[in-house]
Amino acid sequence: MRNQINQDVECTLFRTAFDTLSYTPATLGNYFADVVNGKYKQPVENVRALVASGRQEEANACKKNLPLLVAGGRMEGGRKREHLVGYSRCVTGDLDHVPGSPAELLCRAKALAYVKAGHISPSGTGLKLFVLVDSDMEHHEQAFAVVSRLLEADLPGVKVDPSGKDPNRGCFVSYDPTAFYKEVAEVVNIPVAPDQTDVFSPSEPRSLSNYIDKFEMNNPFTDGYRHSYVVRLASALNSAGFSQAEVTAECLYRYTAPGFGEKEILTTVGDIYRRYRTAHGSKNWCPPAAAATAGSLKSIKSITGTSENADLSDGSPLGPDIDDEDAGLPHFEKALLAALPTVLADALKGAVDDTEFDVLLLSSLTVLSTALPGVRGMNADDICYPPFYTLVIGPSGSGKGCISRAHKLVVPWQRAVYDNSFRKVAEYKKEKEAYELDKMKQRQGKSKPAPGTPLEEPQPVIQQQLHISGYTSTARMNEQLEANDPYASLLFENELESINNTLAQDFGGYGSVLNEAFHHEIVANSSKHNGSSFILHPKLGVLASGTPGMLLQLIPSTEKGLYSRFLIYRITGMSSYHPLTSSDDKLENAFYFDELGTRVLKIAQFLEKSSTFISFTDRQRKKLDRYFEREYYNVRVFGNEDIASVVLRHRMIIFRICMVLTALRKGEAELDVPKMKVGDDDFEMAFHIGTCCLRHSQLVSTTMKHSNSELHFKMPTAQLDLFAAMPDKFSTAEILEESVVRGISRASVFRMLKNAKNHKLLISYASGYYQKTDLGKSIAISDMG
Template sequence: MQRRLIEKSVYKKLPDTLKSLTDLFDGREKDIVLLSSLGVLSNCIPNVFGIYDGDTVYPHLYVIIIAPPASGKGVMNNSRILIEKIHDKILNDSKIENSVCEQDKKKNKDNTEPCPNLQVKILPANISNAEMYNFLGSSQHGVLIMESEADTMSNMLNNDWSNYSDVLRKAFHHEPLSISRKIDKMYEDIKEPKLSMVISGTPDQLKPLIKSRENGLFSRFIIYNFDEVSDFKDVFALKTRDNKVVFKTIGEEIFNLYGSLIAIEKPIEFSFTKSQQKKFLDRIRPIRNDIINNHSEAFISNLHRHGLVLFRIAMILTVLRNKETMNEQTNIICSNQDFITALYLTKTLLRHSQFTFNTIDNGVLSIQDEEILDSLNQQFSRKDAIESGSKKGIPKRTVDDKLAQWRRKKAIRKVKKGTYKKL
């Protein structure tokens, strides 16, 4: 079943930086570029923070794109260009610093101080638990894990020496991390870890990565899930020639923004207006009640974390819209335009998350699902299911999701278009 595209109104109101990138694409590719770019850029905004539920939070996001092979999700890799110049500078500066330290130690035998750890901005997923702590500890403003094959990370999480699932869960909320290993003479104490992730993979690659929808890692991700296979596009189209040029141009702008934010003395606080705070609560609370009444209560943690995701997306949009004057700010207030854009975008992402959540289970139907199925004839139509659902206050889109889930759970099978049979 086709999952919703991001609404066109979202694209119309984006800051120019993101509009320049997304205007190059259409359909699913447009959505993938927007979400992957937000994930990458969330790690390019140092010294900007907000207060959410009493805690200091930063813009960092976790994004995962789930789709079949040959579905066009490879355009995600374009977003990496946005951070590459920052990564190259941090890595090269770190290598020089390390080389100078090593030379100094050779000249001065009394110098027993260890040389600083290597610093990077882009981190591979295929690293050990200890390496993860090292890189997070040496990075003041965070690192990005970007992988186009989700099983690269899945393989790591299945090993004792590289299972950093707990690190991923804690880093999302910037919770303190510490590790001590006597054999390696290693000790790391990270007060506010900052990590962004942008990952893509097939549905089969998702299962080993997120073994349980209740393990906490699932609810931390922005999830975008679709199952259409793309047509073979015109690989010689003239408009595709300049795509990477545009990303490199924007990458230069982001590099300059990063440099100006690194240089400021006092971090900049981002916040909602009182009116936006009220609207935020007015929109989130009814969704919570709907989940309790019509869906699995286990999904509540996903809703709560999507509230934080909304706040972080609004922070990124606001910084990008004001990037030319960010180094002159002491605090920034979210515009109504960016607030509404973040709200609409998060609403769509929450539906993708809920759909995916409902596919990660043991095949057992909920009580509500059983009640709807019991009310239907042995053979029934989509229209019958929608009418039965509406009597329980369930929207048409949710019933369509349920039909897809029931088929996967072998509770029904499709007889023909719009007609189903109970098994």
């Protein structure tokens, strides 16, 4: 153990364990003052009274309503580990059900020089002890293990709760007049190997002074810009892997001057290392002036000796970054969509530009997919229903808010289902009341059983509500999906932020429900508090919009299966200002989509009375298979394998769009036919919409792996175009030379060659020489290449 470092412990105080969005910053000293002064006296004594009377379950429930202290540091936006923005180097020792008297054990803990603070737990049966360590957050688990061993050795008979190994672990507040807090306590030293704290390239000497000298050549340290200079320098040194202590000492030596003192330098460097701790060592150190670029390559001979198994990190497997406006994301071709069902075509009449047309079309199809009762089909030998998921992603002010107009199309249908269900619930309540009254009279002996069939207990009827908001608990969503059957539910949110905030809560983790409901797989839930639910074929559509940042919060990685379940439309380029028009002079224009909703209601009511089975023709299946087989192997060989499921699920979504278009035509014409084939016009429109959105989804997927706050697109077909550009026979040197021009890393080229050989796209007829097979020759350069 060594002398103290920062003894002022920053903490976070949450209003309750469940309300993780209501919190205030605090210090450990202020918190202990409240513990001693009795700020939490009444609720804590209520808990202790319940414990003393043996009502442990009630005590636990009461305790969960207490405020929660996270001593691990300052948190922002929630209580998960990723919300910890300032680590306090404080380890919490939770000692439950201690042997003997907690008060006596607290006195013994106070005598330990390294225990910073301690109090009796709110239940009155244990202790909460707080110990400072000298390690960073990445070594918190190691620090917890060291502190646990110390406490268990110095306080024989106690056992430290292992839950404290997480730095975001909280403890309920307490009341204890005997609690102690030391202004200064010993700091426990945590042994950390040198290679765990500083990250350097093994081929370069460790020279901080040399690095700063090179940095100063292009970044002079001048009056008026000293603070910003130290910010930029500390950021670069943090990314290069130099330790905070070493950087602080060097900056104090070089830059301390009148008007720019030690305190400001210490604060600035410390703030950069705290805020960007995840970037520490992300760029291996090398002298800045000597950095080579792809443009400085003079001869291909310098790279032909690279092993195919080399682990190289130059470049990207998807090529260089491209800007939004250069992404080439397609709009829907209006000429191909001229034959839409009437109600859809009317919904699109007011679109002011191509983006609004596209967004209105997608959102209308999505909401209408949930208003087609009795419609189904088959996909890969499984029953399939029309509802599907859509996300509209774009920057603020890009026009994605028009999805609210499309939502009005299904409001009359949702209201009709609600009203009909409301009447059934009222009837059930009357029957239930009569049944209970009859039973009560019989128990009291006031009436004899009436002749005939005795009253039977009515089956429960739950109110149906097809609209589901993003702020819905998992239990409530399961209940609604079960109650709404056989109708489809619609999860609609104008802002993804609502869904993200709910998924961050313990009660709102319905991500698995979304995954299962997309495929109409069984959704089951069972808990003591909420009972059991079992939905055999859940039907759920999802429509939401948000910014690119909100999407990354919802789905940070393409490894999550939820990404492939969404039809994604990404708004790119410069959005246009829309001037006011004379249409605002007519009040009836505000109810245009409501009137369309009345027409949708009639279609839905007709379809409910006439069940519909929809299927493809053989020609349509063959066209789908030709296209998606090629796309499937393209992403397997030339792209990110995570998005192979994106390709397959877009094939399924195209079928669901076909079901929507076909069912709308049946409803509009009131055709009483049980089986329908998808019309060729409807198939071509659905195929066009689905394949355009696949392009959007593939491009957006290239942003999912980025850790930078500024996201850039990459070319999703970069490797395919490289392969297609090569002649039928080529050498390793030739393809590597071409890859340099295209900005594709050497390691990625070798992996692509290996995959291409495994999938019989080429053969190696000599060391370093390849020949394309007939299958490989069929690979053509993409539109983006």
